[in-house]
Structures are given as structure tokens and as C-alpha cells.
Amino acid sequence: MKEFPPFRLDTINQCLWRREDGKGDERILLTPKAFAVLRYLVEHAGRLVTQDELLQAVWPETFVQPEILKYQIADIRKTLGDRPKNPLFIETLPRRGYQFKAAVGEWGITKPSASGSPDRARLVGRDCALGELRTCLQRTWGGQRQIVFITGEPGVGKTALVDEFQRQIAAEYPSIRAVRGQCVEGYGSVEAYYPVLDALGQLCRGSEGPRVVEILAARAPTWLVQFPALLKREHRQTLQQEILGATRDRMLREVREALDAFTSEAPILLVFEDLQWADPSTVGLISALARQRMAGKLLLVLTKRPVDMVVPEHPLKILKQDLLAHHLCKEITLAPLSRADVAEYLGTKSLGDSPPEGVAELIHRQSAGNPLFMIAVLDHMTGRGLMSHVNGRWRLTGSLEEISSEVPETLRQIIEAQIDRLTTAEQRALEVASVMGPLFSATALAAVMKVNAEPLEELLQRLSRRPRIVRPAASRWPQSFEFANTLYREIFYRRQTPTRRAFLHRRVAEWAEAHLESSNDVAYYLADHFEQGADWLRAVKYLQLAAATAAQRLAREEAVAILRHALETVSNLSDAERAISEAEILETLTAIYDASGEIGNSEQRFVTN
Numbered sequence: 037m038k039e040f041p042p043f044r045l046d047t048i049n050q051c052l053w054r055r056e057d058g059k060g061d062e063r064i065l066l067t068p069k070a071f072a073v074l075r076y077l078v079e080h081a082g083r084l085v086t087q088d089e090l091l092q093a094v095w096p097e098t099f100v101q102p103e104i105l106k107y108q109i110a111d112i113r114k115t116l117g118d119r120p121k122n123p124l125f126i127e128t129l130p131r132r133g134y135q136f137k138a139a140v141g142e143w144g145i146t147k148p149s150a151s152g153s154p155d156r157a158r159l160v161g162r163d164c165a166l167g168e169l170r171t172c173l174q175r176t177w178g179g180q181r182q183i184v185f186i187t188g189e190p191g192v193g194k195t196a197l198v199d200e201f202q203r204q205i206a207a208e209y210p211s212i213r214a215v216r217g218q219c220v221e222g223y224g225s226v227e228a229y230y231p232v233l234d235a236l237g238q239l240c241r242g243s244e245g246p247r248v249v250e251i252l253a254a255r256a257p258t259w260l261v262q263f264p265a266l267l268k269r270e271h272r273q274t275l276q277q278e279i280l281g282a283t284r285d286r287m288l289r290e291v292r293e294a295l296d297a298f299t300s301e302a303p304i305l306l307v308f309e310d311l312q313w314a315d316p317s318t319v320g321l322i323s324a325l326a327r328q329r330m331a332g333k334l335l336l337v338l339t340k341r342p343v344d345m346v347v348p349e350h351p352l353k354i355l356k357q358d359l360l361a362h363h364l365c366k367e368i369t370l371a372p373l374s375r376a377d378v379a380e381y382l383g384t385k386s387l388g389d390s391p392p393e394g395v396a397e398l399i400h401r402q403s404a405g406n407p408l409f410m411i412a413v414l415d416h417m418t419g420r421g422l423m424s425h426v427n428g429r430w431r432l433t434g435s436l437e438e439i440s441s442e443v444p445e446t447l448r449q450i451i452e453a454q455i456d457r458l459t460t461a462e463q464r465a466l467e468v469a470s471v472m473g474p475l476f477s478a479t480a481l482a483a484v485m486k487v488n489a490e491p492l493e494e495l496l497q498r499l500s501r502r503p504r505i506v507r508p509a510a511s512r513w514p515q516s517f518e519f520a521n522t523l524y525r526e527i528f529y530r531r532q533t534p535t536r537r538a539f540l541h542r543r544v545a546e547w548a549e550a551h552l553e554s555s556n557d558v559a560y561y562l563a564d565h566f567e568q569g570a571d572w573l574r575a576v577k578y579l580q581l582a583a584a585t586a587a588q589r590l591a592r593e594e595a596v597a598i599l600r601h602a603l604e605t606v607s608n609l610s611d612a613e614r615a616i617s618e619a620e621i622l623e624t625l626t627a628i629y630d631a632s633g634e635i636g637n638s639e640q641r642f643v644t645n
Contacts, residue, residue, distance in 0.1 A: 038078050040125065040138040043116065045078055046206055047243055052115065063203065064115060065508040067515065068241050069094060073108045075243070077126060077136040086133040109134065111515070114497070159200045160384070161377035162193065165368050169201045172335055172366065173209075176303055179331035183322070185311075185356060186339045188370035190523060191408025191447070194339040197370065198307055201337075205305065213298070214305040215239055219313040220474060221522075227560045227582070228317040228591030231308045232291070233262055239298075240266055251297045256290035258282050262589065284317075284590040288324045295325070296332050303333035310522075311340035311352060317591045319351050326364045372405025381410070382430065391430045395423070398436055408521055412450040419457055451527050454505070463528075465495060466505065470519070470528035471540040473561075478515040480551070484543045542569030549574075559585055572608040576617050579605065583624065592628060599625050 038045040044053040050071050052064040066074065072094045077085055087102050095104075109126060112118075118125045127135045159166075165186075172182040186194050202214050215238045217231030239248045240263060252260035253275075260267070261275045298304055308314070308322075325336060340352070359365040373381075379396035399417075403409035417423045422439045424431045432439070455463060468485050469476045478496055482489035496517050500507050509518035519525040529537065545565035552558045563578035579602040586595035599621050606617045 038140050040078065040081075040136075040140050045075060047075065050242060063199075066115060067111070070108050070111050070115075072243075073105070074112050077134060078140055081136040081138070081140040084129055084133050084135050090133065105134075159193070159196055160380045161373045162197050162200070162370070165197055165370060166201060166204070168366070168368055169197075169337070170204075173205065173305075176333050176335040179333060181325065181328065181332040182335045183326045183359065183365040184335070184337050185365060185367040186337060186370065187342060187367060189406070190341060191406045191521060192370045192372065193407040194370060195309060196407065198309075198337060198339060202305065202307075209303075211302045212305055213239070213242075213244075213302055214307070215242075216307040216309060218474075219308065219310045219315075219318070221310075221313045228315055228586045228589045228594045229262075229321065230315055230318065231311075232318055232321060233259075235306060235308070237263065248298070251294055255297050256294040258287045258290055258590075259294065282590060284320075284592070287590050288321060291321065292324060292328055295334055296330065299333040303335065305335050305337065307337045307339070309339045311338045312342075312350065314352060315591070316351055316593050317589070319355055323355050323359075326359050373400070373403075373407060373410065374405065375400040378403075378405070378410060382414075392423075392432050394436045395430065395432070398440055402440070406447070408523070409447045409450070412447060412454065416450050416453055419454065447523065448527060451524060455527065455531075462495060462499060465492060466499075466528050467532055468540055469506075469517070470525045471532075471537060472544050474522065474525055475509050475516060475518045478517065480544075480547060483547050483551075484540065538569050540569075541565045542571055545569055545571065545574070567605060570608075572605060573613060573617075576602055576605050576609070576621075580621065580624070587628065595628055596625065599628075 038047075042055045044055075046053055050066075050068070052066065052074075054062045054064055073090065076090060076093050087105055090105060091102065109128070113120065113123075113126060116125050120128060123137065125136060125138045127137050129135060169184065172184055176182050186197060188194050198216075205212055206214065215235045217233075217235035217238075219231045236248075236252075236259065239245070240252075242248070249260065249266055257275050258279045261272065261279060264272055267275070295304070295306075308318070311318075322336070322338065325334070356365065356367070360367060375397055378400045379391060382391035382396055382399075399410055399413050402413045414423075417439060418425060422432075422434055424433060455466075458466070465481065465485065469481055472481065472484065478493040479489055481496075482492045485492070493515055496506065496515075499505060500517060505520055505524050506517045507520050509516040532540075542565070545562050548558060548562055548565065552561075559578045559581035563575055563582050566572075566578060567575035579598055583595045583598040583602070586592075586598060602621050603618065606614045606621070609617060
């Protein structure tokens, strides 16, 4: 890592770390292009980097307007807290380029001390789980592929555990590549291989992207063709010819071979989050990876809620039981925090000072040991002035009985109380963002709200500094943010009337249809928003496109499921539109069943169902 205090440039995880006295390390995310610009400047610190040189390094073989650098530099300066007129880090040399003027050194790669940093100590009650993950990592180093399920109820800290584990290994083992794929409720739960493609896309856009593309081209062309933006038109056409007649088994074999090639160069930590929303093809890939007999330095970590809470007959439940029975995976179940854990958390935030007597017990009782609930209770108490945190110490402003009667009984009520303390502008922005999805860009949000992008971006940046609700997100979209927890997004979404939600869904879909690069790649997203917005004709159109994409990925089960749903959706169309769309859908279904050998009266089967 490169260090320019108080920052460290983490080239493995493509982020910044900022050290603050008494607070530990804070992880800061940048957009991929902003990170690439900063990295190039840091690696060439102390000399002039011309605009042409920087454009060629970050946008090779791509024509972009030179003005784009101004926006990227401004974004980086805002992150660093730098000032153009009196810069500490990036100096603009008019009409020539930029110079990184801060002293840059190599950050020492040493194991953390036993005491740990104050920031690490905030993840309380999870030492055993972290130890199990580290044991799995050691086995991975030895060539034993590891599959680990991290299971727990919403808010119990699954993502926080993975974040801390990833932070630790980034500091101790910089050669390990870490990448994450996110399953998404709705369109993401249907799209074939959604989290896998999400993770591979991050690898392709990372610092070693050209090497990743080279391996995919050689080992997994059926996967590389899923990223048309990475290919020249001639190469894409060649690949499409090459994979004609490919099968689902071939796709699974290719991605296994590609992962083997990646891990032969360096171990990989691959994380799939919220696996309860996973599509059947992704579940099939996990099964194939777990049963692979060849050695491999892959640690696959899978976070999920208990699937019975979501889909009782989810194929993941059967898979996990089978893998556990054959000792092909490990499961870490996160339990609620104990009263001692809550007291430790409060003491950590007070720089070691013990919290007032009875407070830890009260918060533990109110939160039932759920970390998200615990933090929400604490925020509620401080926000209402029931307790204060001054000069690193907690102070009560009333009796415990009064505080207990003031704290709402449910997490939803506490979150509602937090939301009520936001300004009207902040509430409105996050309500619209909740319609867009778990991840959204400031640019898109401004367009949907029809407001100026700059003040909206500043509003989101302010909110992200209080990262209970939203935080910056690593995404190919500039200035992206995400909800810190799905519960916050759900509550913002439900606060709106069905009529307003439908109106906003249509706006989101119309913006995406006009601005996103490939309608085929985002067909699931568009279909979902048009359907939620009651634009049935366009919903059916994009459901058919989504089914075609699933078929291209040889995911017959997903393609059939999408087309079944499309058949249900056409009932909302006029008679003339329904007749045309229904015929097209049934024709496609017939082709899928005939191609798979299930020849029969498939039209009749679907019409009568």
C-alpha cells in the first residue's frame, strides 16, 4: 500500500483508509475512475502528470473530453479534504496537468497488535467468528478450497463481520484479491448468475483488469461475452460464434477453470452477500465449486438470512444441508450479542471508560442483542437527549426508568424516529432513492427528482458521514451510494403511498431506458420498475429481453420462470396487445422446451396453467 498520512491507498480493495487519532481506521470508497486517477497520481508523485498522460492511462483507447479530469479531481479533493488554492495533496498546474505533492511512502505490512485498534474493537462479540474465518483462510493458503456460510437474522452483523475480516486480511496479506457480489431482492433474485457477474465485473474493472479479461478469453469465453463493454465489436462477434451450442455444464466448467487460473496467481476471497435472494444458477455454481476435487486457493464466503424467513423451499436450504452432511462447507451462525458485548461496545466508544451503571443492561434488553437494533437504540437515546456522549464519556440526563419508557419497542419504530429527525429534503431524497434500489447514483437520483445534481450530491455526502442510513458504494456508476441496511430502505419505501411509488418507478425506468448503456444488460432492472409502475406493455417487453439473456447464459430454469411471469403480466394488457405478446411468449417457451428435449404441447400446458 502507498501511504500519505493520514491516508493509505489500498490497491487490493481499491479504496482509501484514513487514520484519525483515537478513532482508528475509516474505509473510504471512491468511484473506479476516481480511484484510478488518484492511484496514477500517487504512483507518479513529485512530478508533473500531463492531462494527455492521465487520460491515456485511465481511459485507454477511449475518446473522452479533457474536462472529465476536472470533475474527477474535484471529487478526489473533496474526499481528501484538499483545497485547490492551497493544496496539501493535488496541485493543479494550469494548462499542463497535475502534481501529487504530498510525501508518499510504502505502508508497513505488519500484523496488528494483540490489543487491536479502537476501530476494530467496535466489532464486539465476534472474535470466535473471526477466528474461524482466519482458520479457513489458512487452509485456503494451503490449497484447500473453502466454502463458508455466515448465517444470521437481519441486522445481526453479517456484513460487518465480513468487512472487518476483509480489512484485516488487506492489511496482513496484500496479495489476496477480495471481491464481492451482491444478490438483490426482485430482479436480482431472477437474473442468472447475478452476484457472480457482479463480482467478475469488479475484477475486470480493477487494477488487474486486463489480466482478468485475458484469462476469461482463454478459459471462459461464455462468461467474457457477458461483458460486451469490455470487448471490441469484432472480438465479441468472434466469441459469439465460438460459443454457439454451448451448454450449462460448459459454463460451469469454464468459470471453475477461470477461478483456478486466478487463484494460481494469488488467493481470492470471493463474497456473495444476501444469498437468500440467489438465483438457481448461482446456487448451482456454488454446488459445483464445493464439489470440485482439484486444489484451489479460493475462500468463498456466503452471507445469508435463514432461508425459511424468505422462501421456505429455497434450493439453497437443500444445498447447504447436503454440503454440511458431506463436510464440504462450514457454517458460522451469528448469535445476538451478550450484555457483556454491549457493555464492551459502549466502553470502546467511550475510549475505555465504563458506561453508566445499568445502561448496558437496558440497551441489551431493548435490542435483544441485535447489533443494528443496539445502535439504533443508542442513536435514539442520544438523539432525544436521554443520554449524551461528551469528551469520550457517556452521561445520563434522566433515570433509567424514564429512558426505558421513552425507547420504542420495535426496531421499525426506532428507525422511524431517526428518519423523523432528518430534514424534509433528506427524507424526500431517500424516499426516492429507496424506489431506485439498494444502490443508486447521485446523478440518476437528481434526474428522477428533477433537481440540480450538485446540491443533492452534497446532501448525500453529508448523510454518508453519518453512515447509519447510507454510505458511499463502489460501483461503475459515478457518485454511487447504498443503503447501509435493507431495513432502512424498506421503511423509506413503505412510507410512501402506492400511487407515488408507482409514479416514481415509472420515472426511474424511463431514465434508465434512456441513459443506461445496454437495454439487454439491464432488462431485469427495467422490467421490474416498469411492472411496479404499472406500465405493463414495457414490462412485458423487458421481461422477454430478460428471458432471452437468461437463455443466452444457458439458464433454462430462469428463462422459463421469467416467461411464466410474463404470461401472468400480459393479462393486464388490452385484448389486441395481449394476443400479440402472449403468442410471442408461448412461441419462445415452446422453443426452450423443444431445445431441451421436452417436446410436447407446451403451449397448451402454459395456457391452461
